[in-house]
Amino acid sequence: MNDPNGLVYFDGEYHLFYQYYPHGLEWGPMHWGHAVSTDLLHWQHLDTALFPDEGGMCFSGSAIVDHNDTSGLFDGKPGLLAFYTAHRVTGDGPEDYEQEQCIAYSRDRGRSWSKYAGNPIIAPPGFRDFRDPKVIWHADSNAWIMALACGQSIRFYRSANLLDWTLASEFGEGQGRHTPGPWECPDLFELPVIGGEGSRWVLVVGVGAGDDSWGSFTQYFVGYFDGERFHNDNAPEQVLLMDESRDFYAIQSWSDAPDGRRIAIAWLNNWLYANQIPENGWRGAMSLPRELRLVANEQGVRLAQRFAAELNSVLDPAPQSAEPTPLSRGEQLQLTAQSGPTRGRLNLRLAPESQVELSLLPSNLPELTLQRNDQGLRLRHQRQGENGNVRFDRYYPHDFTLALGEGDAIQLEWFIEHGSLELLVNDGLYSLTSIQFDTLLNSAGHCTTLVVTAGEVLVDRLEIQSLKA
Incomplete structure (x- = not known):
């Protein structure tokens, strides 16, 4: 499976659809898989929702609740509408395809789906990459809005009835980062600004992988959406990343989430090695579901993330912890956790010219190095691994450093699961998500180890929580 699709909350359930190929372990003709949850953590698999047909494969998209039967498909009652891209192969070459936007609808809480007889709702435009519709309601202009990935840009369409759509504007030329791969999987939402005034709109854009590149990644823009155009608050060349590591892609957020929360989830992978x-x-x-928020700081308005609060319900309420401790070069702290998934938290302060190595996975090799020098705070993340596949062995290992600004304090929160490491830094202002393969995670126990390799540090907090028995 790959991209999350059609995230919508309806009648007490979170719906998660996803790109799915049920007949193999590599990417193939795309279906929409389907699961539901009442708490974002325990999921029930349902029957496959959408299947390829003569119109093509069912590529990524979104879903909404048609509360007032605006589409006329629900006999005056609320129902679920899914917007997807039909991808149709037109020849034998890799560039021989066309894409169009379609609708499917459900009258029974998402348990069965019918494709709209009037598909496509937006016909192929004459260029290839035209996909991944994200549909929202824009109250200020009293219209439905569709954000659509179109090559190296995002197009915005408007509709009054969810069936007939008119092009309003295009955003992307000269904005943010571009690669040889297309822009993909847009999302669009408004959030209040914590520590600032009013609210801002966020436009999320996946950026496709190119060979000899970082691979697929996700950028975002902060600004204002007036119902027709997106206005970027930042300089066009400013690049804002939702995740600084390798494996947090195709991010989508839930429509109609309760209590006004903006909850998002991502596919944990990178197209450079996803099939290997x-x-x-x-x-x-x-990924774990995450709650998004906008915060104002000295850099501007930035997107921050937290693991969804529901995670606390499945963790042992009594974490293993270490007392606040000053450490000097050569000294270390170590906590032993039970086998299986764990959440960890670390708050520390580094004296000038200090360095700490942190091992989170059972192999006890340091994945993270925290450093303070005359350039400020730095976080280095290393990943090793090979499986004999030339492509995997080339692209999977990495070693990069992230600048965290000035000051002396670093706050980390992480979740280690079977195959992944999700790390949030400084209350989620930075996110680093990577797939990890460690066969020792299911052993009798493993250690989180902190070693001071230069200078002095003060560990204010170090704790590990395992899942409840």
Whole structure:
């Protein structure tokens, strides 16, 4: 499986659809898989929702609740509408295809789906990459809005009835980062600004992988959407990343989430090696659900993330913890956790010219190095691994450093699961998500180890929580 699709909350359930190929362990003709949850953590698999047909494969998209039967498809009652891209192969070459936008609808809480007889709702435009519709309601202009990935830009369409759509504007030329790969999987939402005034709109854009590149990644823009155009608050060349590591892609947020929360989830992978990662009868996984918020700081208005609060319900309420401790070069702290998934938290302060190595996975090799020098705070992330596949062995290992600004304090929160490491830095202002394959995670226990390799540090907090028995 790959991209999350059609995230919508309806009648007490979170719906998660996803790009799915049920007949193999590598990418194939795309279906929409389907699961539902009442708490974002325990999921029930349902029957496959959408299947390829003569119109093409069912590529990524979104879903909404048609509360007032605006589409006329629900006999005056609320229903679910899914917007997807039909991808149709037109020849034998890799560039021989066309894409169009379609609708499917459900009158029974998402348990069965019918494709709209009037598809496509937006016909092929004459260029190839035209996909991934994200549909929202824009109250200020009293219209439905569709954000659509179109090559190296995002187009915005408007509709009054969810069936007939008119092009309003295009955003992207000269904005943010571009690669040889297309822009993909847009999302669009408004959030209040914590520590600032009013609200801002966020436009999320996936950027496709190119060979000899970082691979697929996700950028975002902060600004104002007036119902027709997106206005970027930042300089066009400013690049804002939702995740600084390798494996947090195709991010989508839930429509109609309760209490006004903006909850998002991502596919944990990278297209440079997605078809080559180790498998165990399946390939592909989602991140933990995360709650998004906008915060104002000295850099401007930035997107921040937190693991969804529901995670606390499945963790042991009594974490293993270490007392606040000053440490000097050569000294270390170590906590032993039970086997299996864990959440960890670390707050520390580094004296000038200090360095700490942190091992989170059972192999006890340091994945993270925290450093303070005359350039400020730095976080280095290393990943090793090979499986004999030339492409995997080339692209999977990495070693990069992230600048965290000035000051002396670093706050980390992470979740280690079977095959992934999700790391949030400084209350989620930075996110680093990577798939990890460690066969020792299911052993009798493993250690989180902190070693001071230069200078002095003060560990204010170090704790590990395992899942409840």
